[in-house]
Structure formats: C-alpha cells, structure tokens
Amino acid sequence: MLGEEPERRPLSDVCPAIETDIDAPQVTGLNIASADQSVLLWGPPGGGKTTETGFRTLIRAENGDLRPSECTVVTYRTALSDSLRRKLVSWGVFPEMTHAPSSEDNPYRYWGTAHAVACRATGFLEQFDNDGGKWTSEHEGMVDDLVRYAWCDEHNISFRAREPWQDTRASTFFDLYQYSKQNLLDVGSYDLPNKYLRGTLADDPRAWRLLDAFRQQWGAGIELFHDVVEQWEMWKAREDCADYWEQLEAGLLGPLPPMKHVVIDELHDAYPLMALYFDRLVEHADTVIVAGDPDQVCNAFSGADRAIFQKLPKRVDRDIPTVKLPVSYRCPDEHFKAAARVLSSEHQPPELTTDGPGTIHRDTPESTMRYYERDGWRLPPANEDSSPYQLWQEFGSDMLILARAGFFIDGIGAHLDREGVVYESQPDNAGNWKARLTLLQCLNLCEGYRPTRQTSILDNDYDGSDTKSVEAATRTKITADDVWRFVRHIDAEYLQGGRDNAKQALAEHRRDKGALSLAEFHEKIVTDDFWSVYGRGIDSIDELVRINARQGFTGNRIRDIVAMERAWDRYGPITADDSVRELADGTRLLTIHAAKGSEAPTTILYDGVTRRIAKDIREHKDAARNEARTWYVGLTRASDTLFIVRDALTHIWDSYLPPDLEPVATAEAAENRSRATDGGTNNRGDHN
Structure with missing residues (x-):
C-alpha cells in the first residue's frame, strides 16, 4: 500500500x-x-x-x-x-x-x-409516524433499552443482572444478535441479497464464543438462538420498530x-x-x-x-x-514510548516523529473503590490523593478519564457524582447527566411559581406574596420533549388524570406547537398542588419519582438524587442554556474504546482488566492482539500529562500495563532526545 x-x-x-x-x-x-x-x-x-x-x-x-x-x-x-x-x-x-x-x-x-x-x-425514519413513534404508540420507532425491556418482560426473559458484571438471558441474546447482524452472519432475516452474507455462526470464532455465553444462560445453543431470533424479529414487525443495523x-x-x-x-x-x-x-x-x-x-x-x-x-x-502521516502533533515522546512498548507485544509499532517532552505519572490510591449489591459503590474520601475527584481538582476539568470496562467507569463516575461534577460519558456508562440536567432545568424553571392565591402546604406562615403567578407565565417556554422527561418523574398525584393522560396531552401539543409555556403546563398537565411540591428548586429534587435504571438512571436513587443536588450547588440553578458539554467543560469519562479520536491535555488512565478479558487474552490470539491495540489507544490520548492509576478498584482482576512502564518510558524518551541533540536519531529513526 x-x-x-x-x-x-x-x-x-x-x-x-x-x-x-x-x-x-x-x-x-x-x-x-x-x-x-x-x-x-x-x-x-x-x-x-x-x-x-x-x-x-x-x-x-x-x-x-x-x-x-x-x-x-x-x-x-x-x-x-x-x-x-x-x-x-x-x-x-x-x-x-x-x-x-x-x-x-x-x-x-x-x-x-x-x-x-x-x-x-x-x-x-419516514416509515414511522412524525414523532418517531415516541408519542403515539408504545414501541414504534428505533429499538432502545426500553423497547428491549418491554419484549423481555412480555416473554419472561431476565433483563437486568443482579451485579453489573454478570450476564443475563437478555444480554447474551442481544450481544450475539447484534454481533451477527453487524458481521452479516446468516441469522434471522435481511432485505439484502444473500451474496452479502459472510457465513454462519459456526464460521465465526467470536460469534462461537458469544454463543457459548448464550448457552450458559439459556441452557441450549444454536437452534434455540435461532428460535429466539425469530420471536424477536416477529415482535419487532408487529410493534413496528427497527434495530439500528437496519439503517445501514x-x-x-x-x-x-x-x-x-x-x-x-x-x-x-x-x-x-x-x-x-x-x-x-x-x-x-x-x-x-x-x-x-x-x-x-x-x-x-x-x-x-x-x-x-x-x-x-x-x-x-x-x-x-x-x-x-509521519508526525504526531499531539503525542509526547514519553507517552509514545509507553504506547509503542505495549503495542509491540503483538504488533510492529509505527515509526513516528513525536511532539517533544511530556509527563507521565503513576500512583496507587490509598483506598480502593468497591461495589456492593445492596449499597452500590463504597468510595474513598473526596480529597484523598489520587481519588477521581482529587485528580479532577488537581488537573482541572479539561481531561479524559479512561478505563478498560464500563463497570470501572461506573465506579469512577460514582465518585464524581457524589461531588456533583458534571461529565460527558457514553450511554449506559456512569451517570446520565443529560437526563439529570433536563430535570434540573425543569425544576429551576418552575421554582417560585404558584397558582394565584395558593399558599404553601409546607410553610404555615406563607401568605402568597413574593411569588410568580403561573397563570401569567405565558412567555416562559419549555419543549414538549423536556416536559415529557419531567412528567415521567412527577408523582402521578400531581398530574391531571395521571401519567397516561399527561402523555397524550403532550403528544397533541407537540404536534401543534412543539413547546408549551408554564401557563399551558399548569392548565393542561399538572394540578394546583404540583407547584408547592415541585416549585421549590433544589428542595424539590428529592420529590422526583422513578429515578431508576429503567428510566435511564444508575439504578441507585440516592446516588442520582445526591448528584443532582450537589450539581445545583456547584453550578448554580441549571438553565436551558446549560448543556452537559458546557458544564463538563472538557471532563469526559469513557471506556478506552469510546476514546478513539478524542484528546485532552490530561488523561487519567486506570490500569486493569476484568476476569473475562484476562481469560480471553490468555486463550485467544485475536483477543490478545486487540487488547494491545486498545491500550495503545489509551496511552496516546494526552497532549501533556498522562497519569496512570493502578489498583484503584477491588474488582480489577489483573493489571495489564507493565509494572515499570512509566519510568522506562521516561528514561527512553530522555535518552532519545539526548541522542537527537547530539546528532543521533529521532523516534522515526531519522538521522539529524
């Protein structure tokens, strides 16, 4: 080439x-x-x-x-x-x-x-109704976790695991189904001609490993899998919904x-x-x-x-x-030395001119993060050296925080959540700050408003003065989408006719106008008593209901409520102009896979792999080669400082990075620069 x-x-x-x-x-x-x-x-x-x-x-x-x-x-x-x-x-x-x-x-x-x-x-998407199926039917539109959950619930299939690292029938089925479709294996139905298909499950070693995980949960193998695929695709057709692979x-x-x-x-x-x-x-x-x-x-x-x-x-x-391209404009000498060493275990590293000196540090925290089924994460003190929050304070918000597995990311996110730090993250990993901020924006918008002459049920001395009349709030707008997220978490007691009626009213309003004023929200959606419960700003956060995994939260109500309360304190009242990206101000919490294409002045990289990953590396050459490339990516995201954290979570099965990676990389980079100064070679092997 x-x-x-x-x-x-x-x-x-x-x-x-x-x-x-x-x-x-x-x-x-x-x-x-x-x-x-x-x-x-x-x-x-x-x-x-x-x-x-x-x-x-x-x-x-x-x-x-x-x-x-x-x-x-x-x-x-x-x-x-x-x-x-x-x-x-x-x-x-x-x-x-x-x-x-x-x-x-x-x-x-x-x-x-x-x-x-x-x-x-x-x-x-034109095959669905104008609202993408979200408003006028239960499941029509693109498949998401709520749709998968509904199918599993209807067919009595376990969906959520007791522990985050455990498999369920649902997870093993959808993992294999998704992989099969993405790899054009002969599974289920396609609109494509057969010439595009690449083979069967038996022809693909990785599919075979996923089938083994399916077998462990379901008690049977390939024939049962094909039967379940048929049920899933028939159900999708009946409910008029589609998987994302169908878009491609x-x-x-x-x-x-x-x-x-x-x-x-x-x-x-x-x-x-x-x-x-x-x-x-x-x-x-x-x-x-x-x-x-x-x-x-x-x-x-x-x-x-x-x-x-x-x-x-x-x-x-x-x-x-x-x-x-022969030059890296981002990667410092030390970082590339470390990355090339890791990659060299499975591949020949590229010749590359790197961007000069950088810094590479390591630390082992005094306390480790540990997950308990009943209580969630047990976390170190906020300001303990090398804890996630302490590192965020030390290096500033413009950073990438990376770990190998989503479960590890969740523990790090829990530590930042406890302090109300907003971060960008992948869907289903760590906290859902988009959903959290939508609720905070709605609560901030409602704060202080009351129907005319209503007095607070929480304050016997309240006389109705110094409040804003909600009937007069005709210019204070909120989108129907945001209202629907809000309505899902309002106690049904404060909704006119309950949640289903509120959803129908919003669907009609969305088609007509797309947004509604607080006055219309009061007139059509909520009761008079709503305002004394959900119009109290930060004090209303704990009144939100259904803060659970099915609604896109962490599954730990206390964690999500505390995160929202602390964020309100940290950033002030959240307005419609406050997006996750703006408040996070560069803080991104990602798995290494999701970090490809990303960069930051500082990268905090957590060493360690899960038991399953360690097993795959030992038993499968393709997994070992993929792992080396994965850590090569993780080690090359920073333009200035790379901080490697070791032994931070008790659930890490094994370290991946060499124990002497940081000092050796630092020494080799310094030696290389010295040779270049003396007329030697640079990282590409070019003579000066």
Whole structure:
C-alpha cells in the first residue's frame, strides 16, 4: 500500500488567502495524491487526520469547486464529523451551521455518523409516524433499552443482572444478535441479497464464543438462538420498530447521499456491515478521502478488523493512493514510548516523529473503590490523593478519564457524582447527566411559581406574596420533549388524570406547537398542588419519582438524587442554556474504546482488566492482539500529562500495563532526545 515518501508543503503555498489557527500549517502527500484526487490517509495517534482532511477539502473549496451541501462526511462517532465542520468554519471556508442537523435546509445534512447519513439519504425514519413513534404508540420507532425491556418482560426473559458484571438471558441474546447482524452472519432475516452474507455462526470464532455465553444462560445453543431470533424479529414487525443495523442495510439498498466529495473518517472502527456501506460510498464517490489507522483497531468485539482499512482499494477495485502521516502533533515522546512498548507485544509499532517532552505519572490510591449489591459503590474520601475527584481538582476539568470496562467507569463516575461534577460519558456508562440536567432545568424553571392565591402546604406562615403567578407565565417556554422527561418523574398525584393522560396531552401539543409555556403546563398537565411540591428548586429534587435504571438512571436513587443536588450547588440553578458539554467543560469519562479520536491535555488512565478479558487474552490470539491495540489507544490520548492509576478498584482482576512502564518510558524518551541533540536519531529513526 505504501510507495514514495509523502512531501509536506506549506498550506500558504497552495491557498495563500486562508488563515488557520495552526502554527505553520502543512499539507501532507500532495505529491502522491492531489487535493482533487482520492486518497487513503493512514494516520497515527495525533497525526492530524482530521486536519489533513480539512486542508484537502478547503483546497477544493477555495478553487471554487465545492460547497458543504455537495459533501458527505461519515464517521463512526458524531463528534468527528462535528470536528471537521468546526475546523472548516473557523478557517472561513464554509458557513456556520444554522439549521437542525437533519433539516433539509441544512447544508451539513449529510455530515454525521454512518447511521445518520444512511437514514437521511434513504428516508428510513419516514416509515414511522412524525414523532418517531415516541408519542403515539408504545414501541414504534428505533429499538432502545426500553423497547428491549418491554419484549423481555412480555416473554419472561431476565433483563437486568443482579451485579453489573454478570450476564443475563437478555444480554447474551442481544450481544450475539447484534454481533451477527453487524458481521452479516446468516441469522434471522435481511432485505439484502444473500451474496452479502459472510457465513454462519459456526464460521465465526467470536460469534462461537458469544454463543457459548448464550448457552450458559439459556441452557441450549444454536437452534434455540435461532428460535429466539425469530420471536424477536416477529415482535419487532408487529410493534413496528427497527434495530439500528437496519439503517445501514437500508443505506446499502437505497438512495445515496451527495457523491461529489466524500470523507470517511476512522474507517478502522467499522465492522463488516458498516464497512460495506462505506465501500458503496467509495465506489460511487467522485473524490473520496478515507482516514484511519489499523494500529488503533480495538473494536474487534464488534467485528472491526485491520484488513477493513488496509484492503479497501482491493475491495472496491479502485486506485486510491495511500499517504502515511509521519508526525504526531499531539503525542509526547514519553507517552509514545509507553504506547509503542505495549503495542509491540503483538504488533510492529509505527515509526513516528513525536511532539517533544511530556509527563507521565503513576500512583496507587490509598483506598480502593468497591461495589456492593445492596449499597452500590463504597468510595474513598473526596480529597484523598489520587481519588477521581482529587485528580479532577488537581488537573482541572479539561481531561479524559479512561478505563478498560464500563463497570470501572461506573465506579469512577460514582465518585464524581457524589461531588456533583458534571461529565460527558457514553450511554449506559456512569451517570446520565443529560437526563439529570433536563430535570434540573425543569425544576429551576418552575421554582417560585404558584397558582394565584395558593399558599404553601409546607410553610404555615406563607401568605402568597413574593411569588410568580403561573397563570401569567405565558412567555416562559419549555419543549414538549423536556416536559415529557419531567412528567415521567412527577408523582402521578400531581398530574391531571395521571401519567397516561399527561402523555397524550403532550403528544397533541407537540404536534401543534412543539413547546408549551408554564401557563399551558399548569392548565393542561399538572394540578394546583404540583407547584408547592415541585416549585421549590433544589428542595424539590428529592420529590422526583422513578429515578431508576429503567428510566435511564444508575439504578441507585440516592446516588442520582445526591448528584443532582450537589450539581445545583456547584453550578448554580441549571438553565436551558446549560448543556452537559458546557458544564463538563472538557471532563469526559469513557471506556478506552469510546476514546478513539478524542484528546485532552490530561488523561487519567486506570490500569486493569476484568476476569473475562484476562481469560480471553490468555486463550485467544485475536483477543490478545486487540487488547494491545486498545491500550495503545489509551496511552496516546494526552497532549501533556498522562497519569496512570493502578489498583484503584477491588474488582480489577489483573493489571495489564507493565509494572515499570512509566519510568522506562521516561528514561527512553530522555535518552532519545539526548541522542537527537547530539546528532543521533529521532523516534522515526531519522538521522539529524
């Protein structure tokens, strides 16, 4: 795939009128593939794949040959397409986005995840009612955990485990079903022709391991699994709902998005079904930029494979030159030394010029976090050295906090929750701050309002003065979606006609207006007594009901209530302008897998793997290779400080990182810089 060395040209030589926020920006590989030619960008951690993609896109735009509405930008995660758009907007190449992402008037309509782009191109969601099924029927629309729970409840299938690390019948079934569909195995029904299918369960070693987990829970194997698949798919058809893999399937068969300029970022994350959709885009694109790094493939559990990136030109039978980016603009010398050592246990590390000195630390906390079935997490004191909250205070909010497993992330999140620290996290891992903030915004909006002449049932001396009349609050608006989240957690005693009637009233209002005023909320949804219970600001938080796992919370009511109360104290009353991203201010709590493509000045990396992961590493070569790539990703996210925390949770089965990783990496990086100063070599082996 690799031929001549890529040249690096100053951007000012190509587009002198463009000013960027980058010091002396350079474009790589125009000698291999010009900006109007297709290219495969092979970029190491911090190699600037998104920036190089932006440069190539702006060159076409500056030549008068490209508008954002003529582009399709598809990625594994929404944040990556947003990153490219923000760069091009900040450089003055393209305009700001002023419409909703899915709006037909939005020139960036086809900039998003593979699922979103496929949906918009094919009109996939139009098969459901105008509200996505959320309001007018019980389950119609896209499948989520609430839909899965309903099916399991109807069929008497255990859904939630007693302990977070345990399997259930539901988890083993859906894990195998999802994997089978993502890998195009002959399971259930497809709209695709049979030529797209890749084999059976028996042909796929990872599927076979998932089938073994299914067998342990269900007491039978492959025949029973196919029977359960048939029941699930019949139920979906009856309830008019769809799995997310079906969006990609529709993309393979339906209309295409704009094909003039196609960008596919992080191709190495794609599993076979997604890769097949990407291949279709590549085959039809006028010009395509594909970016990725096979050394960062750590989604093998979903079917991702290095070959999906490396063999793209052969699969699509198209000449796509490869440009290998030689420099990391993010990764300090010490971090790359540590990462390369870990990767070298299974792969040949890349040659790379890194970004100079950084810092790498380690610590073992005095206290460990431990989970108890009845009480949840037992946590160290807030200000204990190397506790999650203490590290957050020490290094500031702009940090990535990473761990190998979602269960570990939940423990770290519990520690931050106790102090009311808002963070960004994946769905189903740690606290759901989006749901929490929606409730806090609603409570803040309601605070102080009362119906005319109502007196507080909680204060015998209250005389009705100094309050806001809710009947007069005709300009204080709240969206129907946010009201519905709020209504789900209001005691039914304070809802006119109960929760079902409130839902129906909101559905009708949503179709007509989309938002309602507090006066309308009072008139149509809640009783007069509501305001004296839920109009007291922070004091109303403990009155919220159904703060449970089924409603998207942690399953520990005390933890969620305390988190919301402390957040109210920490950030002040939460308004509609306070998003999770703004309040988190850079604090992201993620599994290592979810951190691909992310970076921060500081990364807090928790060492350790679960018993199951340790077993897989010992018994399966593909798992061992995937694990090395996973930690390679984790060790290369920081641009300044990497802080490795060891033995922080009692449920860690085994350490993964070498015990001397930090001092050896520090010494090797210093020695390498010394040799370079003396006329030796840099990290790529180039002589100075």
